Amino acid sequence: MKILMFGRGVIATIYGWVLQQAGHDVEFYVRPGRAATYGDAVDLDLFDMRRRVWGRRVAEKWPVRFHGALLPSVVFGTLDQPPTDRERAVRQAFREAGLRIKERPDFRGWLWVHFASDAGMFAQGLRVGSLSQLAGATGDLREALLAGRELLPLLQARGLDLRRHRGGVLPFRTPTWLTAPVLAWLTAHVAPARVSLTAHSDPDAEEPREVCRDTLAEARRLGIPVPRLEAAEPHFARV
Template sequence: MRILMFGRGVIATIYGQALQEAGHDVEFYVRRGRAAAYGYEVQLDLVDTRSRRLGGRVRQVVPTRLRESVEPGDGFELVVLSVGHHQLPAAAEFLAPRIGDATVLVFGNIWDEPIAAVAPLPSAQVVFGFPQAGGGFGEDGVLHGGLLGRVIVGTSGEAPSLRESAVQEAFRTAGLAVRTQRDMRGWLWLHFVADAGMHAEGLRRGGLAAMIGDRQAFREALLTSRELLPVLQARGIDLRRHRRSTIGYHLSAPAAAGMAWASVHVPIARASLAAHTDPEAAEPRAVLRDTVHEARRLGVPAPRLEASLQLHP
């Protein structure tokens, strides 16, 4: 499959490398002038759970093919769009006249109505999914992070559409299991409020890396996310369909203990958190701002998150 990764960020790089190794024809779109600055290879230090040994460490230099333009005739079959939720409208507007008949996998956080978030992309060409990877580029230029052995892909009906099936198969060829999600809208919004809790606590402590091993920090994050569940209900989400995703909020003390333990002893969890050390990163503040705005709009009290936003406007 001919695949375009939009950007050369953490998620695009990790999954682009996995798809490339599986034999797919992968290129990365970057803004004009960025190709020379980035260079045509990336050094990875990755905890990759696709390995037979859990927590297998991969250190390698990966060649990347960068391009600074995209046109409808370029022949891409799949475009993977993974940017911060606040960057989606601009990215979708840029891609819409350039993708031809390619499927666009929107691969990351969304807080607006999913289809509206990526307008004007043709809805019939859009598939929603979520990565199970994370990390960050260190000062040494190395991408430090982790990759779980599965991804999440939304389905729009009883059975996957042809485009959804093609996306799933691309990931399977790269050694990744696919978990399908019928209520992708609800799942995405649940993940967003989980991120809001984590980022609120991470900002308070100077980055998610500072939360490693700290049981109280994880409990505070869970409690902040729990107060946002009524926001999801006000938006029409049936939380009974997502019991497994919400149980940790109601059992915050034991759940926090488990998360703190995993952040120390599970290599992929530790690697993912350890890469987030930038207290000035834009995405955490955007998540807090947009979540608080929606809670206010719906008249749902969110005092813990309001306090975080006041500290980190």
């Protein structure tokens, strides 16, 4: 199958590599001028978790330096409609690459939950320097979870039925005296979990700031109080 990946960030790089390993013809579509910036090779350094719970480290050159983890499953979804034949073919390509498929019938809602949880984590990460600083830090992870919990009413205000996303919101509804130490232990001692945070070490990265700005603007538009996100605003507000 010929596959065109839009952009060459972390996600496109991970799945472009794994799909090419499965025998597909993969190309990347990037903005004008970005191709020269990226170069024609990737230095991969990741944990492949498709067949081992603890992951298998992969360090190789693949035709932009990358560190991260390849999880054993990939999320697909629809907007309460069955997938088309073309969408089924894409799912099969990922299965043939050794990945399990997780289906989300309310994919828009799943993305909203994911976006809000990112905003909670990013807000605390920006307060302490970067997301990488949260690894093994019980107190900071507790604040990140509480920031995410404060965003649940925002999701409801946008019309999201949280009952359809119990798994996604569970970490924020569970008491933090339980979840924060567990996350701290995992991100300190389990390599794939640790890398998922430590790979985000750039204190000047723009994506965390954009996520926090967009989320705070939407909360203010809908009149939803988000005190922790507001407290972090000096770290992501445009100067």
